[in-house]
Amino acid sequence: xxxxxxxxxxxxxxxxxxxxxxxxxxxxxxxxxxxxxxxxxxxxxxxxxxxxxxxxxxxxxxxxxxxxxxxxxxxxxxxxxxxxxxxxxxxxxxxxxxxxxxxxxxxxxxxxxxxxxxxxxxxxxxxxxxxxxxxxx
Numbered sequence: 078x079x080x081x082x083x084x085x086x087x088x089x090x091x092x093x094x095x096x097x098x099x100x101x102x103x104x105x106x107x108x109x110x111x112x113x114x115x116x117x118x119x120x121x122x123x124x125x126x127x128x129x130x131x132x133x134x135x136x137x138x139x140x141x142x143x144x145x146x147x148x149x150x151x152x153x154x155x156x157x158x159x160x161x162x163x164x165x166x167x168x169x170x171x172x173x174x175x176x177x178x179x180x181x182x183x184x185x186x187x188x189x190x191x192x193x194x195x196x197x198x199x200x201x202x203x204x205x206x207x208x209x210x211x212x213x214x
Contacts, residue, residue: 079142081106095120107142108135109153127160131174136181146188152181154213173214180211 086102102113140150156174185205
């Protein structure tokens with residue numbers, strides 16, 4: 078799971094209609110924060126939107142969730158993710174997550190000592206052996 082800490086929020090629940098209103102939701106996550114200014118859940122609606130704001134998330138913590146051997150990354154990202162819930166599907170429409178200044182590094186050291194015979198893969202491995210970025214969207 079994803080550990081959430083220091084959760085703060087206000088809510089209102091209408092037991093007659095099943096509607097839930099959440100305001101000012103904030104939590105510490107992945108070295109940064111996640112917030113939702115306002116969210117309205119209506120069980121009678123077929124489409125709902127939840128706008129999530131990400132601030133100062135630590136790229137090293139994000140990469141650590143995937144547990145890829147040989148991958149190291151650092152830097153911070155922030156952004157906006159509009160989650161759309163329609164039926165049993167969740168999509169993100171027109172979100173944006175980008176790197177914060179001054180950028181960061183991504184390094185990949187293959188766990189196998191055998192070089193790949195695939196030239197394209199060799200090029201990717203070489204590029205990621207010490208990739209430094211200033212922007213990332």
